[in-house]
Amino acid sequence: MKDFELKIFLIILFLSQIIAHSDFEQSNNFVSAQNFIKPNIESMTLDEKIAQMIMVRVSGKFYNQKSYSYKKIKDLIKNHNIGGIIMFYADIHGAYHNISLFQQWSKIPLLVGSDYERGLGQWMDGGTLFPSNMAIAATQDVKNAYTQGEIIAKEAKALGVHAVFAPVMDINSNPSNPIINLRSYSDLPSLVSSFGVSFIEGIQSQGIHACAKHFPGHGDTDIDSHTSLPIIKSSKKHLLENELAPFQSAIKNKVKMIMAGHLVVPALDSIGFPATHSNSIISKLLKNEMGFNGLVITDAMEMGALNSIISNDESVLRAIESGADIILLPIDEISSIQAIKSAVKSGRISINRINTSVSRILSLKEDSGLFDGLGMPDLESIGVVIGSKENISISKKITSESITLAMDKNKNIPIMPELDEKVCHLILSTDDNAKDYLKKFSNDINRTINNATEIFVNYKIDKFQIKKIVEKIQNHDLLIISSLVRIRMDKGESTIDKTHLDLLKSINNDTNIKSILVSFGSPYFENYNYFDTLILTYGYGPLSVEAVGNAIFGRANISGRLPVTLSKELKRGHGLIIKKRLSEFSIKKKYNMQFAESIIEDAINDKIFPGAQIFISKGENIILNKGFGKLTYESESAKVDVNTIYDIASITKVMSTVPLVMKLEEKKRLSINSYVTEYFPSFKGKHKEKVKVLHLLTHTSGISSYVEYFNNKNIFNEKDIIDDILNRDLLFEPAFGYKYSDLGFILLKNIIEKANRTDFEKLASNWIYRPLNMKNTYFNPDADKIIDIAPTEYDSVYRNKLIKGVVHDENTYMIGGVSGHAGLFSNAQDIAIFAKLFLNNGLWLGKRHFNKSTVQRFLTKQNLSNSDYALGWDTPALSGSSAGDFFSNQSFGHLGFTGTSVWVDRKNEIIIILLTNRTYPSRKNSGIYKVRRKFHNEVMKTLLSKNEAFPNQLDYN
Template identity: 30%
Template sequence: MPFAPQLASSHWVDSVMKTLTPDQRVAQLFMVAAYSNRKRIDEDSVSTLVQQYGVGGLIFFQGGPVRQSKLVNRYQSQAKVPLLVAMDGEWGVGMRLDSTTRFPYQMSMGGIRDNQLLYTMGQEIARQFKRLGMHVNFAPVVDVNNNANNPVIGFRSWGENRENVTEKSYQYMKGMQDAGVLAVAKHFPGHGDTDTDSHLALPLIRVDQRRIDTLELFPFRSLMRRGLGGVMIAHLNIPALDSTGMPSTLSKPIVTGLLKQKLGFEGMVFTDAMNMKGVISKYPPGDADVRAILAGNDILEFSRNIPLALRMVREAINKGLINQEEIDTRCRKVLALKQWAGLNHYKPINLKNLYQDLNTPHANYLTRRLSELSVTLLRNQNKLLPLQRLDTLRLATLTIGTKDTTFFQRMVADYAPVQHFWLPATASLNELTAMRETLKPYNTVLIGVNNLGSLPATNFGVTPEVNVMLHELVGQKQKMIVSVFGNAYSLSRIRDLDRADAVLLAYQESQNAQEVTAEIIFGGLGATGKLPVTVSSRYPIGAGLTTQGGIRLAYSYPEAARMNNNLEARVDSIVNGAIAAKALPGAEVLIARKGVVVLRKSYGTHSFADAPAQAGKSSRPVRNTDIYDLASVTKVSAALPSLMKLQDEGKFNPDMTMGQVFPEFKGTNKNDLKLRDVLTHQARLKAWIPFWQNYVKKDGTLRHRFFHADSSRRYPLPVARNIWARKDFPARIHKAIGGSPLNDKPGYVYSDLSFIMYPAFVQAASGQTIDQFAQQNFYKPLGATTLGYNPTRRFPLARIVPTEYDSLFRKQQLHGTVHDEGAALLGGLSGHAGLFADANDLAKLVQMYAWNGRYGGQQLIKPETLAEYERCQFCPDNRRGLGFDRPATNPAVNASKNASQSSFGHTGFTGTYWWVEPKEDLVVIFLSNRVNPTRRNNKISSLNVRTNILQVAIEAAQKVGKASVESAVPKE
């Protein structure tokens, strides 16, 4: 329930009042500034004010959550009456404290249409306040910002429309107060139409009373009617309300006459900081404090000199200027607020798990979601966005204003191959000319304008050089997409935006804002934001285009896909347990639901620290961009999609025979084998053939006529480091497969042999090698940069995760070359093994399967073809689809107990795995190198690591419950 001044007559308030001297009652009206990032002498000075003078409260500024909480506990233990603790947390505690959640600025959210999310934000901010032992938030800012040159409000306001400001402020306010934290609307009677910073001087408001009543006071009046608990008075000179020139904080006509009497506000009235030049430039400390009390304020914030202020207030009381009864009434009101906040049952802050309790998955999701709804698309010529046909684009990013790789650039790289470039905001003409030449090979350039400012006096950080750069770059034959990571008003200072092909406004430079902007560009998300202010005639309030989302993967948190927020913790437990058990040195997990990547996390290291290959050196931590040997996952990630594509083209179908597909098998025992039986592993083919054993001597050394230390026309096939194989190995292996016997008995036997042959068929049918065919038809359209064979040709070795130490054949640590011996003899190019990828790029291919062959707006495989390959062909005797694996009778083999019979996927010998659960719209990918340092380690299977992760993912989807962020509807 909202704060009620009636609590001032409660038993607890009465009992405390009896213990306070008249001077201590005055002290209860003061809140002093505190910091958790300053020296011990500063902390001790606050202790003195608490112990010696009995101040009523604290307002915390910069620092950290643990340090601040320790100080709060210290100060509370020293206080005779529990202290009221406050903060300016307009965008949450992260506005002041490091390592905590920072919600978007109010103006960033001014154009979102789902106001109910702001109620949820208010609740979450209040939860964090209470966890930190705080009771009052000096928020929301309800100023209607109708002056683009406002130097102090600007991005802190919801915008220029009074109704929009009011409704958003109400939701934020009610969310906080319903959760037990007092909301303080500011800055009364309205700070939105100023061109002076009240921190530096006293702003003059040059409008009449009617305008103030209909515009500035509109949000305050509405919120007061609906339970607003607190109001902060601004330092303003408003002749229409007080002709004396008195700062509004010290003005009785404004504080008492207008706020308390005319508007009837009975809640808590706070001054703005009493150390600001807007008040003390004319009225020095002490004098200003007396005048603030005379004006009718209940609590004075950040008084510059507490001992002086208390002495001068006492003198004013003694002189009869201030009535002690009025002091007592306000003291009771302060105590009533303390009781409302629960301080009558004060408990110290528990420091255990403080960081985790503040940075919850829900908090992370909520700030991400608010950013998603905020980013505004202002220009989109010829519906360029979301970008289509990635295989036709030559992408570059250009960041103006910073020399470091930005979050925006990293997210762009998650979607497509791209080259990054940078220019300073004050680039020289030579630098600009050179950059223009550098960008010429690219047909699409994504420009990010970064490191902007918030002040109109500095042109919002838009330098003349920035405008010269944009003038020279936009309007060329290339497609230019400009993203502005800064204040909305900065758009009016950036020239030539109307010549760009697309323009996006992200409002700020946070990680969320930058990543979300990239997601909108590529269609992971749709654009929905609207401008909350008028920037120019071209970009008026309400401007904002919409685009389609969900055509590519998006990135968020479990809550975004209606999954239980304990998902990450449960996956952490499984993977960290597997690493501790030495089942694998490291791994990456990616889980997506409804096209949203909700978990993408790496664990462990590339190798065990005690592995022989690691002697004397530390192993590299696994990163999300690391590339893994996919082993048998190659079958369903290269060979199988190629076959399906050829079937769509009428060049293949599973009812053909091996003799029809492979001419060399005519007249052999493979001639009449149907591909439907072959692809379901029931065609009596041998499981595998150890081809390599025919090419080593009895002592295990390589037969030199088949291998060479250097590549040449005769030895072009890479087998391992400094080992190159003869070019006739593919023919030799194909011949060996053709001559191999069939199994004596029919039935299911998992076999590599046909998949070794499919690249030859793909080349014969398409004229391209399998890597070329897969790249052209799948990996490039998907933007899957890392998916491919022989990764050392494209990526540094440090990015590739090592596999086994091969002690039998190649006698070396395998790193960057395929683990499978048969695929190695084929130069790493096979249909059964040889493919490498990182989890993100593999997820694009798997999501394409989950989306019935469609991704990025392109139908890459016909839905009916994919459906045929996914379904069980010979159930119940054989679980397999065509190439795809499906749940086994024993769920520990390949799926989990909750996996449906419509689910499908594949496992890889090196410890890789992906699985699709259509019933939950779920994709699970697990990449590891469990064969490092030896394949004899099979703990990954005995511990059911991969299937357990699938199980917790399914449970997280099934057990999420009915409640969600969007359903949290406030009740008046």
């Protein structure tokens, strides 16, 4: 027993030694509630008190334990007891790890802060990123600032960050300001106040501390305090009414922290001390006159504004003398601590002065819950809260609302990609990374407008280079100019490069090209007359870049308004409102379709079909969108209207199988020249190895047309059908004959699923119908849709009931209602969207869904054997076509067995959709062929030019 106890003791001793030498004393959450007890100021040493006033830089990147950075941070925390850290560049889990580790090292919990002006995403991938303050103000909705603050605070809290050094409360009253600019909400004090206060309220609603900056106002300067010391020359009266007003609002609304800026303001400090060093500005004005009793933190003491004029140690001492509580980022932390200690001992700084600041700091930490086991990083919350789908969705919405159309002289917005054939995208920036920042926008342009030219100018240019660029641009229809001016420290830029402006002037003077300038960054330009259209994003973050693409192509509303005044014409509050394109169709011109309509009405009276749904358009003009007759011949039957749904039978081929093959081709997962044997290796013998996807699409594969599998007692499922198709002999050698084949499209459905390893129905919905907002197109309709569906037939052979709301085709029904040849339900309006997509060469509502070359290839007649088919689509036969006699040779279309058809004339931009349930009550009903031809001919006669040569007499017999 004693031996056993000894062994246990030795094991415990061994484990305790391992734990003692580990950086992580807590294996679970690193830090427990018991670790921290709020210290009594009286019991703290002078060194400990002073160290609480120091905040140092850390990152969330990996630190090797032998590295200088790791050893330095550990020494500052463990041996010098610094009070806080500010987190910069990081990945989320790295930040979690490092904050947890640093807190575990600390005797008194660390105050963790960060510059999350635009959210965690500003500093780390995965966090939510918001647009700039100026963009937030452009939305005109202060609730957006509150929501932004709330989300930032929630994400910061999950990471263990307690203080957010935001918002910027500076008024951007100087357009030449190279560091505030977009970071300001506005040039109007009341706007800055209202948006800034809302942000503060959002931050502090979650128990996180907001910090208004840069007191007493950094907006009215053209100097960056990161490099030099700005001087604000305004009078005190002006400052009180303008620069100081937002800070007064923040104080009134109980902001917890205020950051002092490195600014000389003679009207507030006659000696000329920077605000950070000025007792007159910090203690007398901010605390005594304005009533701020919270915590004052300096701006980074390492910045050039101070260290270029004074030593680090003296700068730190003057900041404390001015009334600052936290010294942010001194150049030398240990030297700073020693300098403060010496100043206290010499009597220059009183111990009471130190105690006052330390008391505020400890109270702030207490408010963060740091002495109650709260305020620590929470791994579980990190995975749920940071960068959540909901947060990003809100940020996207806010970003979209910020896009501002300041000017549009020639109504270039929205861009109609189908009209502007030759487009040039000119990127102007002096930033080497501009092309990377704008990559998503460039890709959007190139995707939407195939073969757009791109010119990137990221250097100063001379007159000769300007001339060369203008020559390249001249032969285009539309010029999209992306101007990116980054507002960042040490850059010193606030507007477009002068030589780039000269280029814009030359383009304006020497060409007639339509021009759209998109400003990614600073909205300020010397001259706004050098372009037709001006769109402002107020930033170059990925969400802004994405949002402006949606805006210019009409995919989103444009509703932003200028939060700053740019010129006499472009004043604060101005902004053109553009509604997104909800449809490619409109009713602009009326045609007399009375005779064409009478053909349909006569057919209903002759019981060729009980009802019909018709859609006709020419260009963007809807000629007819109407229902005729009823769902059935019964007197109590509902009338057909534009919402009636039809089983479109074989139109399924071109509305599901064909576009999915196109998508897979563009994704390089399938080719029309792929052999069937690549997907079905058993498909061999007697020319089978020669069958390509191309042959299946053109009905030249030699595969049989149709087999009644539903009547075969040995066929039970789709696999059995596929096996039978694969084992059948071909009717002819591929490409040397024509036989319309449903079986070939049954194979295609399975090839598509194998190529993408995804369910066919899901692919069609996700890739085609949902992106096009085709809400009435689907396989296997839900029960609540059945009331709107036209019945197809009384099935007396297989199902022995009225077929309504389930697929008419028996083979498709047998395999679950989804096939490559049948099964789709839709209405004329949805089919019109799909037809217009092809008429527009792959574009719908400003978004490209297929490459132009892909669409044109699939609509081109393949001229294989006796087939009139393009790739999946039918084309008009030389005689007797269901399209009638007047569709051009650039037309395409398809029929469905149930009495449905769609025909599109590319040359004349005409779409005619005729949906009927001619199979009701029996498929034996005939007459649809003659009616369809007659109807098409009368419509085309009406729509085409009167000068078109028409036969004097038409034979419909």
